[in-house]
Amino acid sequence: MRQYVSPMPEGDTIHRTAAALRRALLERPLTRVELPRIPLPHPAIGATIARIEARGKHLLVHASDGLVVHTHQRMTGAWHLYRPRERWRKSPRAARVVLGVEGGGGGAGVVAVCFAAPVVAVLAAEDLARHPTLRRLGPDLCDPQVDLDAAAERLGRFSPPDRTIGEALLDQRIACGVGNVYRSDVLFLHGLAPDTPVAAVSKHQRRAVLATASDLLRANLDGGDRTTVDGAPAGSLWVYGRGGEPCRRCGTPILRSVLGEQARSVYHCPACQRRAAA
Numbered sequence: 295m296r297q298y299v300s301p302m303p304e305g306d307t308i309h310r311t312a313a314a315l316r317r318a319l320l321e322r323p324l325t326r327v328e329l330p331r332i333p334l335p336h337p338a339i340g341a342t343i344a345r346i347e348a349r350g351k352h353l354l355v356h357a358s359d360g361l362v363v364h365t366h367q368r369m370t371g372a373w374h375l376y377r378p379r380e381r382w383r384k385s386p387r388a389a390r391v392v393l394g395v396e397g398g399g400g401g402a403g404v405v406a407v408c409f410a411a412p413v414v415a416v417l418a419a420e421d422l423a424r425h426p427t428l429r430r431l432g433p434d435l436c437d438p439q440v441d442l443d444a445a446a447e448r449l450g451r452f453s454p455p456d457r458t459i460g461e462a463l464l465d466q467r468i469a470c471g472v473g474n475v476y477r478s479d480v481l482f483l484h485g486l487a488p489d490t491p492v493a494a495v496s497k498h499q500r501r502a503v504l505a506t507a508s509d510l511l512r513a514n515l516d517g518g519d520r521t522t523v524d525g526a527p528a529g530s531l532w533v534y535g536r537g538g539e540p541c542r543r544c545g546t547p548i549l550r551s552v553l554g555e556q557a558r559s560v561y562h563c564p565a566c567q568r569r570a571a572a
């Protein structure tokens with residue numbers, strides 16, 4: 295069966311994973327539930343999978359007995375789907391969640407395995423609204439109905455004066471979905487250097503940046519290689535991962551730098567993207 299792996303989960307990856315898990319698991323009774331080292335209760339054998347949600351980069355698998363398996367993949371985690379006796383592509387020791395169901399995969403059943411996710415928990419459905427991380431998430435940019443005005447307002451509210459737009463775009467309290475790839479390419483499309491202070495970005499442009507992020511995320515929900523360059527071959531990105539290569543617009547070599555406390559890579563064209571003063 296197809297493998298769902300991403301070394302760099304962005305919101306679109308989690309939505310694709312959720313769609314694949316829905317096709318395999320939804321409304322089917324659980325035949326196998328393993329959550330090593332996670333305290334009881336766990337979803338019960340025989341309970342059905344009632345709903346699978348992506349909220350930003352969080353994945354929530356709701357069982358019919360009211361329990362919810364919550365995972366966040368960060369940089370290391372991945373969900374795979376297997377037939378019951380198929381050999382796993384990663385060590386079983388790295389499995390954090392194993393959910394087997396009847397009936398999928400041509401009737402033989404399906405096993406969904408989440409490997410190496412740093413965040414795994416079982417929550418009661420009624421506790422979701424109080425969850426310290428989940429309840430703070432901003433609007434999900436993968437959602438076609440996303441409230442961009444609300445997201446733009448949060449961009450101002452959650453950004454202290456010296457915060458850069460490059461850091462703010464990764465803050466999932468402002469809006470969910472943007473990871474390292476999209477933040478670089480979205481800022482390129484708006485001609486903004488990643489270290490531009492949020493305070494120097496107009497309200498109109500803040501909303502426009504978030505609208506572009508939402509457009510790119512939604513254009514990549516169907517699978518295939520992540521693409522941000524309209525009309526270019528699949529997998530073409532404007533600047534992300536292209537350090538030293540020529541800018542697709544002006545030919546200037548793309549620069550890689552690090553930004554923020556987590557020192558994550560950001561790419562930009564020093565000619566096309568300027569740092570506006572606050």
Ligand SMILES: [Zn+2]
Pocket residue numbers: 541542543544545546563564565566567
């Ligand atoms: Zn350029």
